[in-house]
Amino acid sequence: MLIKVKVFPGSKKQEIIEKSKDSLEIKVKEKPIQGRVNKECSLEIDSKMFFSKDKRTIKALINLKDGLKIESVLMKHKDKRNTVCVSSQIGCELGCLFCATGKMGFKRNLEADEIIEQVVLFARYLEKKKQRITNIVFMGMGEPFLNYDNVIESIKVLNDKQGFNLGARSFSISTAGIIDGINKLADEKLQINLAISLHAPDDKLRLKIMPMNKNYPLFKILKSVDNYILKTKRKVMFEYLMIDNVNDKDEHAEKLARLMKKPLYFVNLISYNPTGDFRPSSKQRIKKFREVLEKKGVQVGQRYSFGQDIKAACGQLAVKM
Numbered sequence: 142m143l144i145k146v147k148v149f150p151g152s153k154k155q156e157i158i159e160k161s162k163d164s165l166e167i168k169v170k171e172k173p174i175q176g177r178v179n180k181e182c183s184l185e186i187d188s189k190m191f192f193s194k195d196k197r198t199i200k201a202l203i204n205l206k207d208g209l210k211i212e213s214v215l216m217k218h219k220d221k222r223n224t225v226c227v228s229s230q231i232g233c234e235l236g237c238l239f240c241a242t243g244k245m246g247f248k249r250n251l252e253a254d255e256i257i258e259q260v261v262l263f264a265r266y267l268e269k270k271k272q273r274i275t276n277i278v279f280m281g282m283g284e285p286f287l288n289y290d291n292v293i294e295s296i297k298v299l300n301d302k303q304g305f306n307l308g309a310r311s312f313s314i315s316t317a318g319i320i321d322g323i324n325k326l327a328d329e330k331l332q333i334n335l336a337i338s339l340h341a342p343d344d345k346l347r348l349k350i351m352p353m354n355k356n357y358p359l360f361k362i363l364k365s366v367d368n369y370i371l372k373t374k375r376k377v378m379f380e381y382l383m384i385d386n387v388n389d390k391d392e393h394a395e396k397l398a399r400l401m402k403k404p405l406y407f408v409n410l411i412s413y414n415p416t417g418d419f420r421p422s423s424k425q426r427i428k429k430f431r432e433v434l435e436k437k438g439v440q441v442g443q444r445y446s447f448g449q450d451i452k453a454a455c456g457q458l459a460v461k462m
């Protein structure tokens with residue numbers, strides 16, 4: 142099987158069979174095992190790790206070859222899953238008001254090998270503890286669908302039996318609602334998971350906290366999600382950050398319920414991780430908000446927040462350049 146990559150050209154086990162202008166096509170000869178890339182990758186990864194107090198979250202600050210930096214996070218779940226949250230861009234041009242990455246502005250897209258490098262780093266760390274990566278989520282710095290080709294290329298290498306051999310269903314891409322990306326993913330032959338960062342139940346409020354909503358209004362996003370579901374028959378996750386006094390009132394829950402009551406829609410409530418401008422909703426408010434959704438028949442869950450103390454939680458990733 143051929144894997145088209147721009148990564149690991151120095152690995153001893155690779156056979157270059159074709160060379161094009163800016164990429165190499167390589168054939169991997171060895172038998173597949175997870176961690177093959179981890180074991181044989183010849184790259185030195187220049188990085189520093191930060192550990193949360195409970196040791197369940199590890200944030201890596203990785204120095205790239207051009208001197209720019211990115212962050213990625215390993216989350217160790219109680220049920221033994223190990224999820225790596227990878228970055229797809231350096232900074233982000235979408236500028237969501239609640240997000241530290243958005244405040245950095247946009248520097249550049251990551252190459253596929255720079256995305257894979259983040260996974261390799263944590264695979265090496267876990268291997269020493271005889272553990273392995275079980276899930277990869279594109280929820281770190283950047284909007285994955287604004288770097289579509291590199292994100293999909295990295296997933297294909299990591300998914301490939303002769304690459305990293307991680308099952309397609311172990312990958313999740315989270316988008317703020319880039320319609321082109323949702324439509325393209327619907328046509329990929331990849332059974333990966335899709336999540337939409339929703340965070341508001343109507344365009345007026347969404348536009349206030351997510352300026353990209355101007356070009357991607359809710360009805361268009363939901364139309365492309367419905368089309369995605371029609372084609373893939375897969376469940377879609379809608380992430381909803383609970384921000385005190387912004388989007389967490391009963392009236393917001395009522396509106397959200399009207400949008401979300403569909404068989405393959407699933408809402409995930411996330412306690413907001415402070416980045417300066419907003420406060421998180423109280424536990425009681427989240428509970429009440431959830432009850433309103435449940436009463437209306439919406440499928441809803443809550444996500445545990447990892448690594449607030451090392452600024453590794455959702456929306457907190459940002460680096461000084």
Ligand code: SF4
Nearest residue numbers: 233236237240243283
């Ligand atoms: S939340 Fe996501 S899309 Fe919005 S600014 Fe942050 S990284 Fe970009």
